[in-house]
Amino acid sequence: MPELPEVETTRRKIEPLLRGKTIERIVHDAPHRYRDTHLAAGRRVQDVARRGKYLLLYLAAPDAAEGDPHDLELIVHLGMTGGFRLERTPHTRVTLTTDAGELYFHDPRRFGKLAVVRPGDYASMPTLAAMGPEPLGEDFRLDEFVRLAANAGAVKPWLLSQKPVSGVGNIYADEALWHARIHPAQTHLNPDEATRLYHAVRDVMRAAVDAGGSSLGNGLGNYRQHDGQPGAYQSAHHVYGQAGKPCARCGTPIAKTVLAQRGTHTCPECQKVRF
Structure with missing residues (x-):
């Protein structure tokens, strides 16, 4: 899942295509999945923002001034396989037409949502x-994170809850925990671990x-940028998808287990549970 x-990569790529443009229509055949999209017709895209794993298109009347507040938001969740494309694909689910052209929402597994x-x-x-x-924002404060982590419970499910920090999913939880030398099932982090x-x-x-971002595999359901190009961070993964390969720090084979119903990758030597 993206x-x-x-x-964020998607946001940066589509922002020049949408910011300042007027939405003429949004066409799809699944109103239960893409809700109230007709309300966007005739609205100008003031900004393309992101919150965690959600895209937020701020919409206003075409004659609204640059500083006027927006009065609608088009929320996009990419689901497991969703993403925007410049050209129609066999898995195009939504066509977004602006006064400058068309943008297509591609989603093979149909878990993406718009509202x-x-x-x-x-x-x-x-x-x-x-x-x-946001993990890269000023509101993500070390002192508050350390305080919350003292009673987190199992740390990986805690990260995935989106409550201590937004946007962290399975891939980046595994990677961050490896870098921090913390086992995903560790509970009640001490201040040094939390830091x-x-x-x-x-x-x-x-x-x-x-x-x-990270693109895994070559299938249609895997993340790609709007022009079809893959991300490059998968080449920097130390544990995610690396089961059986030697740990870059100690050489111990990376193990894959299941924690809270999620595939979880760790180094058994570098990431031991502290009792």
């Missing part, structure tokens, strides 16, 4: 409504965004 680096809502009305999206701070993890989350996310 995580923060992939969604037009009033600004901040995320009642139907509880994860977005309760999301924690290492805080910096690891920030470092991994920054590097992954700079690399355009």
Whole structure:
């Protein structure tokens, strides 16, 4: 599933195509999955933002001034296999037409969602409504993260909850925990562990965004940028997808287990559970 680096890369790529443009229509055949999209017709895209793993298109009347507040938001969640494309594909689910051209939402497995809502009305999206701070933002504070981590429970499911920090999914949780030398099932992190993890989350996310995210495999359902190009961060993975390969730090084979129903990759030597 696309995580923060992939969604941020998508945002940066499509922003020049949408910002300042007027949406003429959004065409699809699944109103239960793409809700109230007709409300976007005739609206100008003031900005293309991101919150965690969600894209937010801020919409306003065409004659609204640059500084006027937006009055609608088009929320996009890419799901497991969603992404925008410049050309129609066999798995195009939504066609977004602006006064400058068309952009296509490609989603082989059909888990992606769109919804037009009033600004901040995320009642139907509880994860977005309760999301924690952005990992690369000023609101992601070390002291607060250390305080929360002292009673986190198993640390990987805690990260995946999106409450301590937004946008971290399975790939980047495994990678950050490896960098921090913390086992994913470790509970109640001490201040030193929490501090290492805080910096690891920030470092991994920054590097992954700079690399355009991670593209795994070659299938149609795997993440690609809007022009079909893959991300490059997969070449920097130390544990995710590396089961059986030697740890880059100690040479011990990377192990794959299941934690909270998620495939989890660790180095058995570098990431021992502290009892």
